[in-house]
Amino acid sequence: MPSPRKLLAAMQGAAAALHGGGLVAFPTETVYGLGADAENPAAVARIFAAKGRPADHPLIVHIANPDQLTHWAKDIPPAAWLLARRCWPGPLTLILRRACRVPDIVTGGQDTVGLRVPDHPLALALIEASGGGIAAPSANRFGRVSPTTAAHVREELGAAMDFILDGGPCRVGIESTILDLSGHQPRLLRPGAITIAGIEAVLGQPIAQPGSHAPRAPGMLRSHYAPKTPVCLVPAAHLEAEARRRLAQGQRVAALTMSATLLPEACLRQDMPTHQTGWARELYARLRAVDAQGSDCILIEEPPIGADWQAVRDRLERAASAHGASGEFLSMGRQPF
Ligand code: TXA
Ligand code: MG
DSSP states (O other): OOOHHHHHHHHHHHHHHHHTTOOEEEOOSSSOEEEEETTOHHHHHHHHHHHTOOTTSOOEEEOSSGGGHHHHBSSOOHHHHHHHHHHOSSSEEEEEEBOTTSOHHHHTTOSEEEEEOOSOHHHHHHHHHHTSOEEEOBSSSTTBOOOOSHHHHHHHHGGGOSEEOOOOSOSSOSOOEEEEOSSSSOEEEEOOSSOHHHHHHHHTSOOBOOOTTSOOSTTOOSSOSBOSSOEEEEOHHHHHHHHHHHHHTTOOEEEEESSOOOOOTTSEEEEOOSSHHHHHHHHHHHHHHHHHHTOSEEEEEOOOOSGGGHHHHHHHHHHHHTTGGGSEEOOSSOOOO
């Protein structure tokens, strides 16, 4: 851990970069963000350029506490206040009707804005030091897996960055839950560590979930969060046979597994945790590691079906969708997410 003096100096440098219209990568509890001053359209434009992200994919504005909601949103429903007070700081993004001051470039021209208070001391200190909101997507190239360490950010986007704050590995590891509160009924747009059951318990009402093929948030493409190597989701019972089949075809095979499945020696094996929080925390770093080893395919043992695994399964299914015919599902029992 750097000394408090070094941390303070880093924070001042990062806040100065934001004030000057620069880009700062910073840790959150979910993944690293690529931040700019949310009220500076020219600075926000640099985010889109650095990521190679289409202009109609809106950004989340990171704020320091629930009281700042009124600065960014209007017609805020009671459900938003309830969730903000119970779940923030935390991995939940709320979509609300936007206040006029929110630049079009942040919202992709929509009349809503995504807001969240991240649960990370460096992120909160940076937002406080900047004195405003920080517009930030995940700090990866468009469509790729999100970074969960500062080293991932450096590798992928280092040259485009004015400052990288290193807060160590992210605790949650996958992106925040996104809940749309701008319509008649609360609607889940992206599953995350805050579960539907958790949200329903706070609100005391059911929330709507789109099916996997229904249109979702702009930017929520089915093929997203993908490593460079094609991914195939395989039920545990078929993992060994599938690995052998591909090895016999001369493929270099990597496998992410959570059970004590016997795999051929030639397989580059990554043993995953058995609990969903560990899976989420490790997933993106493992996919990056496998990419770096240069395999022809990544076989991923399908995690269990069930509400606790919804967010992990969502990311895995997107990763498997990214490579068209070469990314596949061998699964029989798929859930909507
Ligand atoms: O955990 C997270 O949410 C991370 C950290 C850095 O906070 N951020 C993140 O941002 O994952 P990004 O841009 O990679 O994903 C945000 C998603 C996008 O799919 C975008 O379409 C959606 O949020 N989103 C943002 N604003 C929205 C809006 N007004 N309406 C609908 N969807 C929105
Ligand atoms: Mg992203």
